[in-house]
Amino acid sequence: MNNQLLVKMVLDSWNAKLKETEALLVALTDEQLMNEVAPGRNRGIYLLGHLAAVNDKMMPLLNMGQQMHPELNDTFLKEADKTVAEIPSVNELREHWKNINSILAELFNQQQADDWFQKHTSVSAEDFAKEPHRNKLNVIISRTNHLAYHNGQMALLKK
Numbered sequence: 001m002n003n004q005l006l007v008k009m010v011l012d013s014w015n016a017k018l019k020e021t022e023a024l025l026v027a028l029t030d031e032q033l034m035n036e037v038a039p040g041r042n043r044g045i046y047l048l049g050h051l052a053a054v055n056d057k058m059m060p061l062l063n064m065g066q067q068m069h070p071e072l073n074d075t076f077l078k079e080a081d082k083t084v085a086e087i088p089s090v091n092e093l094r095e096h097w098k099n100i101n102s103i104l105a106e107l108f109n110q111q112q113a114d115d116w117f118q119k120h121t122s123v124s125a126e127d128f129a130k131e132p133h134r135n136k137l138n139v140i141i142s143r144t145n146h147l148a149y150h151n152g153q154m155a156l157l158k159k
Helices: 003-027 044-061 072-078 090-109 113-117 125-130 136-155
Strands: none
Touching: 003 090, 003 113, 044 072, 044 090, 072 125, 090 125, 113 136
């Protein structure tokens, strides 16, 4: 299998899961996003902020630029839901989500197939030489799975 075909398959999967998540977010009301996905579990707003923060951190991880919203990291990556008194509004998070993913799409479209097989910034050159599968494309695979997991949680908010 050639690199171009493999990259297309992975990015098509990523884009399909993004599209599915976006459709879910459009279908969910702001009020629904304030609910827990199950008793004692995360709220939809927290999951939205978490996904926005994770996707935002992909830019530096893939060596494609800086985060747009590093202020989301503490609230949505380091702290648990309901432990931070003030968080951004649902509307703010929806906008961040759209903007981050729009920029990622532009950046991804600028890459050549071979670029995806280069190391990401969290792996050293020495480790990458021993484990070349720790590349940018593998990040997209893991982030697609992560997105699918939380998309499934948020789907429980539809009632």
